Amino acid sequence: MAGKQLVAVTGASSGIGEAVAKVFSRAGHPVLMMARRLERMEALKLPDSMARQVDVRDRAAIAAAVKEAEAEYGPVDMLFANAGIARLADIGRQPPEEWDEMIDINTKGVLNSVHAVMSGMMERRHGTLFMMSSIAGRKVYPDHTVYCGTKFFVHAVSESLRDYLSDYDVRVVVLSPGVIETEVLSGVLDPQTLANYKANKLKIGGGIGPEHVADLMLHTYQMPQNALVQEIVITPTRQK
Numbered sequence: 001m002a003g004k005q006l007v008a009v010t011g012a013s014s015g016i017g018e019a020v021a022k023v024f025s026r027a028g029h030p031v032l033m034m035a036r037r038l039e040r041m042e043a044l045k046l047p048d049s050m051a052r053q054v055d056v057r058d059r060a061a062i063a064a065a066v067k068e069a070e071a072e073y074g075p076v077d078m079l080f081a082n083a084g085i086a087r088l089a090d091i092g093r094q095p096p097e098e099w100d101e102m103i104d105i106n107t108k109g110v111l112n113s114v115h116a117v118m119s120g121m122m123e124r125r126h127g128t129l130f131m132m133s134s135i136a137g138r139k140v141y142p143d144h145t146v147y148c149g150t151k152f153f154v155h156a157v158s159e160s161l162r163d164y165l166s167d168y169d170v171r172v173v174v175l176s177p178g179v180i181e182t183e184v185l186s187g188v189l190d191p192q193t194l195a196n197y198k199a200n201k202l203k204i205g206g207g208i209g210p211e212h213v214a215d216l217m218l219h220t221y222q223m224p225q226n227a228l229v230q231e232i233v234i235t236p237t238r239q240k
């Protein structure tokens, strides 16, 4: 079945989501791209693609974009629930408003995205959900307290969804990248936290390119539907 079915990507306007949209498009898939910065997605000029301005906190907006794309290209067979922000900070000094935003986008945003496509995949007994967690969804790091909380949440939900959806032949793959070179640092508002993060990144020799994550995902997706890579863990070699 792989090769031409519609794929949906949240957070497709930069970083890993953009790389995944490009790689799946090159492989011949129509792509539904969702994020807030519409112009960034439109500038990619991917063939057979639809870009929609969607905030993943808005459940109805995701559902509407999926419905529109499915009317044009057929059912979504792959969702990348990727949109997320990293408001890293010293937990003792972090303003609670930053937790609210991060929790809403990184946890409820993922659920909202899954909700828009899950029942269709169950009916068709076919589909793949890629859930964006992080290496920080497997272990904790300094300044990552609430971020880790959101990513452990994604891990837990993914494990449970995998159990539930396996009876419907729907695959659930959790992504656990380490440091990837993207715009994710723009979410770090505290200068000291930013300086610490950058120093650590330098120490491990920098991050790796988002295209490597995208290539792994395409390979995972193209495996037969009865073969499931449950988790992709990819980090810079020197990252602890």
Ligand code: NDP
Pocket (backbone or CB within 6 Å): 010, 011, 012, 013, 014, 015, 016, 017, 034, 035, 036, 037, 038, 054, 055, 056, 057, 082, 083, 084, 085, 086, 105, 109, 132, 133, 134, 135, 176, 177, 178, 179, 180, 181, 182, 183, 184, 185, 207
């Ligand atoms: P980027 O900042 O480059 O990309 C984040 C994407 O999420 C953007 O397209 C952004 O689009 C989108 N986004 C953020 N908030 C919303 C929202 N409310 N509604 C819709 N889209 C939203 O960073 P990455 O590519 O690195 O981040 C992608 C995911 O990867 C995140 O979940 C992040 O936590 C995770 N991750 C990143 C790692 C890294 O080192 N880079 C490591 C491990 C995990 P827009 O602003 O246009 O809405």
